[in-house]
Amino acid sequence: MDDARPIALGEAVSAAQRNLPSAVQARGALRTASAQRRSALGAFMPSLNMNMGTGFTEGAIFFQGNLVPLTGNPWNYSNGLSSQLELFDGGRRLYELRRTGAALDAADVALVANKFDIALQVKQQYYAVLAARETESAARAQLEQAEAQLQASVARVGAGAATKSDSLRSIIQVGNAQLAILTAENDLRVANAALTRLVGSDVQVTALPSDTTTLPDEAALPSVEDLERLAMRGPAVEAAQANVTAARATRRSARTQYMPTISMSFNYGLNAASQAFASNNLLLFGERAATRQTYNFNLSFPLFNGFNREAQQVTASVAVENAESAARDAQLAARQTLTQQLRALQTAAARVQVQLASIAAAEEDLRVQQQRYQLGASTVLDLLTSQTQLNAARTALIQARLDARVAKAQLEALLGQELP
Secondary structure: OOOOEEEOHHHHHHHHHHHOHHHHHHHHHHHHHHHHHHHHHHOOOOEEEEEEEEEEOOOEEEEOOEEEEOOOOOEEEEEEEEEEEEEEOOOHHHHHHHHHHHHHHHHHHHHHHHHHHHHHHHHHHHHHHHHHHHHHHHHHHHHHHHHHHHHHHHHHHHOOOOOHHHHHHHHHHHHHHHHHHHHHHHHHHHHHHHHHHHHOOOOOEEEOHHHHHOOOOHHHOOOHHHHHHHHOOOHHHHHHHHHHHHHHHHHHHHHHHHOOEEEEEEEEEEEEEEOOOOHHHHOOOOOOOEEEEEEEEEEEOOOOOOOHHHHHHHHHHHHHHHHHHHHHHHHHHHHHHHHHHHHHHHHHHHHHHHHHHHHHHHHHHHHHHHHHHHOOOOOHHHHHHHHHHHHHHHHHHHHHHHHHHHHHHHHHHHHOOOOO
């Protein structure tokens, strides 16, 4: 479209990876997993709390029937410092550390997978724009041929060498070509709108015309063995393996509930009184103040909690089995997708070559039929058949190019890396 800003494929992918909601959510999930990892590390450190307060008391009380004014210092101060540390928990914190580490790895891999998933979406829509533009060009070429045929038919009808049906059929061909142009222009507008949404642009964008000539080079791809090794290390497989690691750590953590917990705590307290408010008495240490230090060691061992531990064990074991099953399926799915998309790429590349030859043959056949029609050696039906075959070959070539580009994009999303 003339009013759409051309944008390179790499720029479109980068913009979508910044702006799409799924990308924002993936980055947020990584930040959350990183915070949970720090929290798991912090569980090995002692907690530390501090408190301070002050109060003012004045007035009188009844004593033996008389109202007696209160005596003493009206200002009271209290300060405190406390700390607690778990010395032994059966390994729960260690397994939680492993779980959060696996969850962080999974979030990191999920971010990579999200980037390539977004790249796949953008590439598919980008290639749809290219296909729509190629279709429009083919429709305009079809219109030029139909208009030339109409002129020839009108001339032959005027000369009495053909019937009026020839010119009528040619008029229908012109109308069909005009309709094809309108359809292609509408498809291009729709494709541009979808690409603009993916990119997150306030201004409508479209694919660069120069990218139309870019096609995957099958010979530059790695070998099938290398591709399979890359697929087994792809984002989907690695994310599934990380989920298995996290599930196993959760199961081990659930077993620690059968172990006792030993903790240590320390408390320091200060109390003081004064005739007037003094900010220095708000400190933890002061003159003429009563202080107290307490050290405690506690052991907790739950003997029975209504089978909650057993239920958590079952839940954790089921989660491990589900994660292991999903990991196996992810590997099988990666092999399936690799085989499917690699064969699709090879087939599409072969189709491109076949359709190029078909177009050359159809153009030559149309040229011959046009000459024969002008000489009266063939009918208009023969000529229209040749035009239809040429149009079909052009459409098939456009679809083959689109399929080849999409198949390569699918492979890149599976492997988690760009291919040559």
